[in-house]
């Protein structure tokens with residue numbers, strides 16, 4: 589079985605972060621492992637507190653996994669602060685990591701800064717050059733490039749620029765623009781777009797976490813970058829189509845819809 593590691597924050601309500609990543613890994617039939625960078629007190633209405641995990645324990649978690657287990661892909665999500673970014677960078681570099689998907693999480697859908705504003709430079713400097721793929725949403729791509737993005741052409745330019753910063757591939761996610769949900773990949777030579785109709789729902793908590801984990805799972809299974817994204821895009825579209833409400837705010841996507849349906853549970 590392929591083994592995939594997420595390095596990210598815990599979301600107590602289970603819609604985003606480590607919890608979304610592990611659900612996505614399971615639904616893809618890969619074995620999921622986690623390095624927790626921060627614990628958030630979070631529900632469908634917002635983020636109400638964050639406890640960062642010490643650098644020492646982050647380093648320990650990464651080391652014990654890589655010393656023991658062959659890791660087929662890694663996904664990085666919420667990294668919170670500069671010290672966390674540096675320790676992830678320094679520790680991962682000691683190992684032959686592969687298929688590294690960096691989701692540069694900055695602000696939650698509810699508006700909470702999951703990345704401290706002064707850590708943006710470190711994320712760009714340390715994590716982007718290590719990445720096989722970087723998956724910013726529109727706001728994150730604007731912060732990384734320092735340029736406004738209002739449509740397709742700007743997304744294309746941002747993808748090229750992020751590739752030039754050292755990432756092998758860059759995928760700009762268009763979930764926050766109007767119209768179809770269109771994501772743009774630059775692979776170093778060509779631009780490819782991945783489109784789906786926009787689904788009208790409030791329940792999109794953790795869509796970015798899910799997409800990046802689905803891509804990491806597909807890369808671990810040996811798919812090419814374009815296949816990995818195409819399959820992940822189909823997965824997130826289905827997960828959003830069957831998203832549901834669990835509280836008073838933004839609900840999660842549905843990871844096991846196909847499994848439950850096939851088992852006659854839905």
Ligand SMILES: Nc1ncnc2c1ncn2[C@@H]1O[C@H](COP(=O)(O)OP(=O)(O)OP(=O)(O)O)[C@@H](O)[C@H]1O
Pocket residue numbers: 604695696697724725726761762763764769770771784785786787788789792793794795796797798799821824825828
């Ligand atoms: N309403 C929607 N209908 C269909 N696809 C969507 C919708 N919203 C987002 N997507 C898709 O979901 C994926 C994640 O994109 P999005 O821009 O929401 O990422 P994100 O902001 O990083 O997510 P999050 O921070 O919630 O984890 C992309 O493939 C995007 O196109």
Ligand SMILES: Cc1ncc(COP(=O)(O)O)c(N)n1
Pocket residue numbers: 596597598599604605606628630665666693695696697698702792793794795796797
């Ligand atoms: C631990 C953690 N990681 C990532 C997100 C981003 O997800 P969203 O933008 O849907 O709030 C989150 N809310 N919490």
